[in-house]
Amino acid sequence: MDLPRLLDGRLKLRHLVLMDALSKQRSVVGAAASLHVTQPVATRSLHELEEILGVQLYERGPRGVTPTVYGEAFTEHARAVLAQLNQASRHVGELADAARGTVVVGTHLAGSNVLLPAAIARLKAERPLLTVVVREGTPESLLIELEAGRIDLIIGRLTAPSSESVTRTPLYHESVQLVVRAEHPLAAKRELGLGELLDYPWILPGVETALRRELEEFFTRHGVPLPENRVECTSFLTVRHLLLETDVIAALPTLIPREDMRLTTLPVTLEHVGHSVGITLSAGRRLSPSGLALVTELRSVSATMADK
Structure with a gap:
């Protein structure tokens, strides 16, 4: 792909946001609704993006859209860009007010009942103005949220080794x-x-x-x-x-x-x-100071929970 196509000013942030929404909703109607725009606006943005890239990103069908190999590949990069922008915004905000901040953690059954609550309690005792957002979901849905930068880390069962996209660290x-x-x-x-x-x-x-x-x-x-x-x-x-x-x-x-x-x-x-219960992080994204603080507490609490 010719690099200037993505840097000539035609590619907009809304195109990346649309790709993320389409891959989650699997329909133009659903993506439009989630982004609070009309279906014609979403359709037009998709056509613009396909013209910029010079490839078809989705197969259209009566039950929605299915990403092509190009669509799957570009969605991965779009989510990485959105994640970095989200992280940059929060990082700058925390630097402006070191006592505050937000960390978003995804969790599923393992680790959610003892490890995570204990770590949050210790974190809040040290930094009472730091906001912790806990989101529950299946391992698969949480990985998508991690990839898109909507959560900072996942606490739960580790079912695979680390990869190019995620780093998995066992705790107990x-x-x-x-x-x-x-x-x-x-x-x-x-x-x-x-x-x-x-x-x-x-x-x-x-x-x-x-x-x-x-x-x-x-x-x-x-x-x-x-x-x-x-x-x-x-x-x-x-x-x-x-x-x-x-x-x-x-x-x-x-x-x-x-x-x-x-x-x-x-x-x-x-x-x-x-x-094994552990932490899953994005391999290509640095944690914010708030995220690092929570990881420190998770490691400290888990040290007392080995071989339970």
């Missing part, structure tokens, strides 16, 4: 156990077979998660079908409420029942199911 290892409420009919049992658990409702993580795949493999190894009576959920608040109010069984990190006396674990060993 945590096993997974089957959890029920303390008054559950099976809570007093000293021995249980996996088949005995199928008469009860289950909470399973979503199909897009690594833990779900590992649980499916666990059931397959034991010749037991996946529970048919199930809820698929990764929201910690929803999972905890269902556990406390019903007879559901859930596969959860060990620290969750350990920190709540209303919950207990069942005597069923989930071999080969466990994970």
